[in-house]
Amino acid sequence: MKYSPSTWWSVAGITPKHIKRYSLKPAALFLLIVIVCSSMTMPDPDNSMRRADKAYAKADFAEAAEWYQKVLEKEPENLQAMYRLGISYLEMREPRKAKLCLAKVFELDPRFGEKVIVNLAEALHQNYEFEEAKKFYQQEIYSTGRADWNYVEVIRKRLEECNAGQALLAQPSVAQVVNLGAAINSKEVEFVPILTGNDSTLLFTAHEAPEGPEQIRISRKVKGEWKASKEFLPATNTKMGHSIVTISPNGNQLYTYAAAEGLRSFDQAKGAWVNPKPMPIPLSQLANETSVHITESGEFAFFSSDRPGGYGGLDLYVSQRFPDGTWSAAINLGASINTPYDEDAAFVDATTKTLYFSSRGHNTMGGYDIFKAVMLDGAWQQVQNVGFPINSPHDDLYFTLDRNRQSAYFSSDRPDGMGALDIYQILFLK
Incomplete structure (x- = not known):
């Protein structure tokens, strides 16, 4: 790149007014510029x-x-x-x-x-x-x-x-948090743990940041230990670049998210995932819908969206499935759950009527924290932070509970992990 004389004057801290005042001759001016610029340049022999x-x-x-x-x-x-x-x-x-x-x-x-x-x-x-x-x-x-x-x-x-x-x-510790280790995690990104097969199978998404495509992977628990994960679906199929969101309670539908396509569902047929289709309105409404959770009965879908009319950022909504398979109008979960910040990654324990979700609002200690709220008499009770060490000043999200409610899994980018985002197990203290 070539510089005009006026640009050189600016770099050297010299203006035309200085030139006129001191009446420097061109040769002297050139020498001065070289000296000043040389003094500004730090030695960097190996670049x-x-x-x-x-x-x-x-x-x-x-x-x-x-x-x-x-x-x-x-x-x-x-x-x-x-x-x-x-x-x-x-x-x-x-x-x-x-x-x-x-x-x-x-x-x-x-x-x-x-x-x-x-x-x-x-x-x-x-x-x-x-x-x-x-x-x-x-x-x-x-x-x-x-x-x-x-x-x-x-x-x-x-x-x-x-x-x-x-x-x-300052509160008593509520759980022990354990990194799932090299069988699941890597130096890159692993997130959205999903339990299936009576909690003996773990599905999750791996992503070779920043440019690699997202890939759904699977691990099976044998004698209490998670075995090394492998690719769940061939990278060449239509789900390349998709991240897993959830699986329907009956195991017949796979739900994924891709930035270019939003939320989509796939049907299981003869061991293959086929018939990809976008989530129906109102679960998908030309907005940013990033996650969905289908309750155990299959009757309700809790999902996040930044559609107009919310409280700010991503909000959580619920829709009910009718007997004919269509969905009701989406209902915002309201100001007791949603804040001016993002709420995402809902998980519902139908037995205890407890909603778990991640939020950048409420009393988060930084980034996303995991919260819970209980439904009582048709209303969500006060939101509670699930506490330390589950939560940290970093992003903690994608909570999923096992069937016995003795442990849970989530993703976090806290320090001392194996990569940018790891999957952890929560062992609740009795």
């Missing part, structure tokens, strides 16, 4: 910084982190490398490492990158250091004032999440 920035721009944060580390080995005070290394660790769900980097940047230059305060607060927040995170969130609010009210409201919500986190951690 580590350029490679790091290129990976960072592509959102390949693992590669970016490797190159920024190499830069810092030679230039320990390089704030740009330290800052972007911290952000990369945040994106990689390594808040402890992110905190160390961002705290160093904040110590050397509290206003570096403009948002280093809130980035550091986020790292502390994700690392369960709620009280320290609150201090930095509050500092960000004071420094912003009324200049950006919407942004201030976002930070205020972060403060509420920290308060919720402190309250939830």
Whole structure:
């Protein structure tokens, strides 16, 4: 790329007014520009910084982190490398490492990158250091004032999440959470666990992020252990790129979601899944419907949608199936369940009349938390956070309960997992 003289003046901090004032001759001016620009350029003999920035721009944060580390080995005070290394660790769900980097940047230059305060607060927040995170969130609010009210409201919500986190951690532990390990999880993404076959079969979706297609996989439990998963359906068939949503209680319908097609159903015939068709209105209504749960009786469908008329973001709705197979008009579950934020991934335990779902609202400690509400006398009772350690400051969703109600499964991108999103088992404490 070629630069005009005016562009070079701007880069060097020189304007035409400076030129006129000092009456520099062209040769002297050229020499001055070379000197100034040379002083602005940091040595980068192996192109580590350029490679790091290129990976960072592509959102390949693992590669970016490797190159920024190499830069810092030679230039320990390089704030740009330290800052972007911290952000990369945040994106990689390594808040402890992110905190160390961002705290160093904040110590050397509290206003570096403009948002280093809130980035550091986020790292502390994700690392369960709620009280320290609150201090930095509050500092960000004071420094912003009324200049950006919407942004201030976002930070205020972060403060509420920290308060919720402190309250939830102060309560007795409700369960033990166990990563399902290498038989199910990988370094990539696994989510939406679905139990079938009397809880002896686990279906889920795997995704080789960021470009690989989603793939439905299956694992079977033998002598109490989940065996290595394998592809449930050939990748060449019509379900390539589809993620599993649920299976009907009788096992005859498979429900999937694909970004380009929305929710679809497949029928089982002679061991194959055939007859793909979109979910009928009102379950699918030219909006973003991302999940559906069919109750054990097959009579009700609970689903998420961002259709107009909701409370904000994704809301949860219910529709009843008539004897002729058609569905009733969808009913919003109301303000006791839905919030101005997203609600998704419903699961209903018909025996106890309990609705489980994930939400970014209510008293979440950060990201999606899993909540429950009981139906009593035709009304949903107060929503309850299912508690720590099931929930975390990260995304916890796609809850599914086993038949004995002694354990459950869900997906989470919490730190110390095997990949970007893993499947975990919940062992409830008696």
